[in-house]
Amino acid sequence: MMIIEQLLTSFIASAAFGLIFNVPKRTLIHCGATGMVSWSIYMISTELSLAAIPATLIAAFVVTVISQLFAKLYKTPIIVFSVAGIIPLVPGGLAYDAMKHVVQDQYDIAVQLAVEAFMISGAIAIGLVFSEVINQLIRKTDR
């Protein structure tokens, strides 16, 4: 039940984000699907007691692979799909917690949380870069 609820909400949230970013109408479903896959990978990895940073890395990697496939298939700029897929991974909750501890003058905890949020953003970036590099390698060997 919880899994279905999570899958459904991540699908709707990503598609809604696509709408906010004005993606073409025909790609809304794909945006939702990318977001859903990204969130389910993140969730499953953390359930398997993987830390948040590697879980984000894997999810971001898969998002970019899927986005590249969609981009090639539908001849649409890749950013349309990857944006929607990345959104659920953004460490909003951690950043919020960090901010809250700053306000409460607990700077030690705040810095810890902020560094973790920063590392997760870095993991998203590395996930994006990594699959991009692999894609370029594949394209080069194809030729």
Place this chain on the structure above:
Amino acid sequence: MTSKPISSQQITQTCLLAGKIILQNGGETYRVEDTMVRIAAAYGIEDSQSFVTPTGIIFAIDGSSQITRLIRISERSTNLNKVSLVNDISRRISSGKLPVEEAYRQLQEVDTNSFVYPAWLKIIAAAIASGCFLIMFKGGWQDFIPVAITGGTGFWFLIKIHRIVPIRFFAEFITALLIGTISVLLVHYGLGNNLNKMIIGSVMPLVPGLHITAAVRDLMAGHLVSGLSKGAEAFLTAFAIGSGIAAVLSFY
């Protein structure tokens, strides 16, 4: 390449218009350069140079008639539909199916038409997205409606205030302030339960996801200037949201 010679003036104009539309609507910098060079090459100009930053485009073509032109980009928004449409046009130009006059006309059409979803639809989308994020962050369903209302109101307010206050950072700060206040009030009057989850959920529609992705892709493609400045923009937005929420929390 083509039977009848096309004036380089016309080609430059077409390239610049395509680049301008992509850059103004949230496309990546490398896509702008790539598209302009591709269009120029398709019309027989092999040697063209472009330099693109988030705030301007310099485009130059070599050859018999040299032209260099500069376009300043002051207004930027997010409309991936337009980016996608220009991408389609540039694809057709590359395959040689589109004469330059027709391409320019079609680009102008893309530029002037808005191709946006109506504002009310976006506000509803923001509201629903906020609610869904609440559930994703393991909040309770009883907070779904309050969060949706807060998130929707916040997004509506951001659109409104952005027209009055052109400084983005400030508009986002005030919006975060509003979202925080509404959430605190809702919890205070017993309409919401978990304040933390509620604020996180309703702030999500403001998160600079597109800027983060575009910044990383630009950095990767070697556009250091654009990548860093887009990253700075994303950081500023995140900072504005964070400080707005922090201001509310410090009073609460």
